[in-house]
Amino acid sequence: MASKGRVFSGARPTGRQHLGNYLGAIKNYVALQEEYDCIYCIVDLHALTTMETTENLRENTYEMTLDWLAAGIDPQKSIVFIQSNVPEVTELHTILSMVTPLGKLTDLPTFKEKVRENPNNVNYGLVGYPVLMSADILLYKASAVPVGVDQAPHIEFAREVVRSFNHRYQTDVLVEPEMKVTVIPKVLGIDGVNKMSKSLNNHIELASTPEETLERVMKMVTDPARIRRSDPGNPDVCNVFTLHKIFSSPEYVKYVDVECRRAGIGCVEDKQALAKSINEALAPFRERRAELSKDPDYVYDVLREGGKRAREIAQQTMIEVRQAVGLVS
Numbered sequence: 001m002a003s004k005g006r007v008f009s010g011a012r013p014t015g016r017q018h019l020g021n022y023l024g025a026i027k028n029y030v031a032l033q034e035e036y037d038c039i040y041c042i043v044d045l046h047a048l049t050t051m052e053t054t055e056n057l058r059e060n061t062y063e064m065t066l067d068w069l070a071a072g073i074d075p076q077k078s079i080v081f082i083q084s085n086v087p088e089v090t091e092l093h094t095i096l097s098m099v100t101p102l103g104k105l106t107d108l109p110t111f112k113e114k115v116r117e118n119p120n121n122v123n124y125g126l127v128g129y130p131v132l133m134s135a136d137i138l139l140y141k142a143s144a145v146p147v148g149v150d151q152a153p154h155i156e157f158a159r160e161v162v163r164s165f166n167h168r169y170q171t172d173v174l175v176e177p178e179m180k181v182t183v184i185p186k187v188l189g190i191d192g193v194n195k196m197s198k199s200l201n202n203h204i205e206l207a208s209t210p211e212e213t214l215e216r217v218m219k220m221v222t223d224p225a226r227i228r229r230s231d232p233g234n235p236d237v238c239n240v241f242t243l244h245k246i247f248s249s250p251e252y253v254k255y256v257d258v259e260c261r262r263a264g265i266g267c268v269e270d271k272q273a274l275a276k277s278i279n280e281a282l283a284p285f286r287e288r289r290a291e292l293s294k295d296p297d298y299v300y301d302v303l304r305e306g307g308k309r310a311r312e313i314a315q316q317t318m319i320e321v322r323q324a325v326g327l328v329s
């Protein structure tokens with residue numbers, strides 16, 4: 001299929017990925033490769049804004065890349081690289097920060113949220129986060145950025161930065177990215193309340209063994225009103241049922257939908273069935289991951305090669321940006 005343009009997306013290096021990461025981002029990343037030239041970036045500089053220690057940075061980067069590759073991100077089709085390996089992004093960030101009013105940054109709801117979450121670490125980088133994010137997108141002249149509805153303001157922000165820059169320097173060097181709004185399912189954690197997240201330890205890792213997966217699934221909170229096996233349940237309020245809709249066959253989903261409501265099936269049995277479905281669905285991924293992990297150098301080679309390819313694009317953009325600004329090379 002002919003390429004429609006260039007997609008850019010970044011994710012923090014959070015180590016082994018979980019079901020929420022897969023359903024919310026990775027699955028989409030894999031699918032986009034068929035239609036777009038994709039650039040997938042591990043945004044380690046962004047991660048520094050809230051990181052207390054960097055001791056796991058290398059391992060987390062490796063593990064996340066391994067998951068991406070095992071899930072089907074293909075380095076022959078897409079550029080996969082580490083943000084800090086292309087230092088041009090920090091230069092563009094500095095230049096863009098000059099056309100960004102400070103008030104606009106401090107007014108952003110995401111900034112206010114970060115301040116609430118990290119009141120003792122409101123650093124300069126945190127304020128400039130959206131400018132760095134804009135630099136990421138604009139450096140590679142991405143035409144489309146896949147985002148969930150909640151991230152839409154960030155892309156709008158990047159578009160405004162482009163307009164300010166191009167107006168200030170009377171140029172068309174930077175390109176406004178389009179939002180590719182994607183329906184991102186909200187995947188709850190095993191607590192059945194919060195979004196699946198590593199920091200809340202309510203996640204199920206893609207790379208877990210079948211036994212570990214079963215153990216996590218058995219801990220899942222179900223319909224809180226169903227106390228005894230003989231109580232009828234309500235699958236509509238149960239996260240086990242939500243995951244069945246993703247991982248189990250339509251026949252089984254129908255079966256649970258009926259039997260749960262008349263106490264024809266117990267939660268223990270149903271959770272065992274869910275663990276089996278998840279394990280079956282993830283078996284090919286886990287096989288590929290095990291294969292890839294035999295050669296860690298391959299993963300680092302992919303990142304290095306991706307960094308080289310990304311840098312070529314970035315350097316060309318920076319030649320144009322410097323010229324437009326009037327910086328003397």
Ligand code: SF4
Pocket residue numbers: 222223226233234235238239240241256260265266267268270271
């Ligand atoms: S039977 Fe299944 S869907 Fe019904 S409450 Fe129990 S775990 Fe949830």
